Amino acid sequence: MALPTQSADFPAWYQEVVKQAELAEPSLARGTMVIRPYGFAIWEKVQRAIDDRIKATGHQNLYFPLFIPYRLLEKEAEHVEGFAPEVAVVTHAGGEELEEPLVVRPTSETVIWATYARWIQSYRDLPLLYNQWANVVRWELRPRLFLRTTEFLWQEGHTAHETEDEAVAEARLILDRVYREAMVDVLGLPVLVGRKSAAERFAGAVETFTLEGLMRDRKALQAGTSHYLGQNFARAYGVTFLGRDGKEHHAYATSWGASTRLVGGVIMTHGDDRGLRLPPRLAPIQVVVVPIYRSDDERGRVLGAAAAIRERLDGAGIRVHVDDREEQRPGFKFNEWELKGVPVRLELGPRDLDADQATVARRDGGGKEAWPLAGLPERLVTLLEEVQRSLFGDAERFRDDHTFRPGSYTEMAELLDDPGGFMLAPWCGGPECEARVKADTRATIRFLPLDPEPVEGSCIVCGSPATETAAWAQAY
């Protein structure tokens, strides 16, 4: 079935790509999804990109339980206010009603900091630099595959530190060296980073850092967050340590998470009207070989050559797949692999073999040409890097083309309406102005500069003196 175009109906386009490319589908319990093998293979690459960097920056993985006693959730006041309305609660187990209900974790600060209270005694026990890969549950009223599901998969890092400076540096390290690097270098997402306004902060955080991407419908997507939590959780769960000064102190905390939502971000950043376009470093299949033949003789010859090419590409470290399905014609296969976003297609027919060549087609729109079989693996390695850069470049250009500095509130509201994108404008720092923009345009402050300096000029909303530049956008 043909895809809707992005311009005609972006949500329908997204839904059909997720379905037709066999990435995911809704499951039976409300708001949950099945991540299908092709979608999960992409997620495994996302995990690898993030996990490698989590470990390279000195963190270790561990695992905390799914269930959290309800009373634990209630100890940090802001946190419970933020999450209590969204939790799923287990009231019965083993055939009996539980004495105390259990919350299915919406995030794990509570159980982790209750445990850190036992692990942390002295400054010598610090820092704790831990992460877990887990499923979490937040009841969603308007679920969308990958973007907002009742259950999702993510990693959540939880660190404990001796000083505020060290904890803030940790939150920034994760932002820059883990998330931004993985998103830019592997996922090809030209994310922008900054701080959240107070209204948009994580429940219980002192400061939330964020990475924001711009999707092809000119809406922003929060791709990951890293929180400096101050001593809030240490106070709530009684986590103190004997400091170098011989006194008891509360530990400083960070937490940070990135989730299966990133798969949605990849789809909506790189996709086009023919479907998914996957950056080669993320693609489960980087090169697909489609054999073309008419007779049985041709078939044997072409499939033999395809197998030889697969072996050579595999030896060069390329993730290659030969689509030797008998029941489908080449044109059907071309469409299907385009829909699935495979970066490079090799067409191989008798005429190609006669000329010792293969036809190479790029999914990023770079056209199609005949390449000699000699030296093919090396040239393809180079081509894949080129496609990686070109997809990132496309996305960056698109974002820049949809980043505006409106001169007035009216202009900002008009631009938000059409074409949409990021609006960089001076802000007085007042939550009333932030609320007014949201009420008028549905846009929120996506991020504020990391190291804010006072700006010239007046707040684009109220005209009072501005304190910094905010980036507004409508968002997922």
Added chain:
Amino acid sequence: MALPTQSADFPAWYQEVVKQAELAEPSLARGTMVIRPYGFAIWEKVQRAIDDRIKATGHQNLYFPLFIPYRLLEKEAEHVEGFAPEVAVVTHAGGEELEEPLVVRPTSETVIWATYARWIQSYRDLPLLYNQWANVVRWELRPRLFLRTTEFLWQEGHTAHETEDEAVAEARLILDRVYREAMVDVLGLPVLVGRKSAAERFAGAVETFTLEGLMRDRKALQAGTSHYLGQNFARAYGVTFLGRDGKEHHAYATSWGASTRLVGGVIMTHGDDRGLRLPPRLAPIQVVVVPIYRSDDERGRVLGAAAAIRERLDGAGIRVHVDDREEQRPGFKFNEWELKGVPVRLELGPRDLDADQATVARRDGGGKEAWPLAGLPERLVTLLEEVQRSLFGDAERFRDDHTFRPGSYTEMAELLDDPGGFMLAPWCGGPECEARVKADTRATIRFLPLDPEPVEGSCIVCGSPATETAAWAQAY
């Protein structure tokens, strides 16, 4: 704190090893555990060993939801009877009571086969060869860390096939090429494989294949199972396909799982009175370097040499850690790394350096000797393989030494009591005899021969003609 000895109190020994080696600890919700970083690093190696082989045998990973609508569980009669008493149930979410309660998955056959009904239309859609890594929940009255916890981590494979033969071959393939290979080659567990008796089968299975290890307390541990499910789930969830004969058929199923329980199996198979002993292929740290010095001068020299050795070992693909903690003395470090089961320790002091050597100590009991620094990485690679073989050999010998062929029921009961182990004895196939052994000795049939042939002689319990040889043992 000193460990209890294995012979004095095996359960206390196990509990203390898990605690002191910082593998895991009980968490707040009943029967749940925190898997600590060192324990989780071992689990990650177990996962890698199994996941690599799952993929190498042609399977793909995907992900199904945590929550299963209660009514789904009820569709396969035997299955619900087996699992309903153990499930945890979510009755409230998003601040409201749910119209239909949700079961937290105890295993995923139900939701997966309800979904396969949509994915399978024709024999061309078969086989489906899928696996997921997930957490599952089964309410446990007597939890034990790793061995039996309310929530545990595992992989569960779920495949669908056109024919019975193909499905049975799949269940056997997983048994041999995935589980046995990973357990024998990486975890160093000399598991025995076989079929379960009807009484010990998975709820809903036609045939359950099992891998059984013998622990150091002479109790057996079920290390993994692979089930041939026949058409039971296809019938319960309406999974039919148009066959090559133009008719509708129900698909044939397998499922198979291995869990964090394997970490417990590693501890209890290889551990000794000084703590854990890890097979090198599984060990997060294969070689620990302990620098020895008295003065600041010596310190600089020894730490410099240790760093150089670390680099060389790292370059040779060895997982190496330099324990440069200032606040602990070498003797303390020796004990700690022995407790944590690191296969090889390198001691490095000024006298070693004067002689261009390091002192190499094996955790498997192979002693301690001085080795020249020249050629050290290559020799250590060889040594690690030797330790891998020696731990496997120890475990295999221990199992063989505790495998008996009792001549009478009285002798079998005595041997089960002391010293314990596997009892191979003829069985008539009657569930009454099986039940009697369990009542008398707490031993169950751990496995039956894979391809049973009638045996000579009479059932060791009732004296009727025996149909096959059963392996009895007390078990976890």
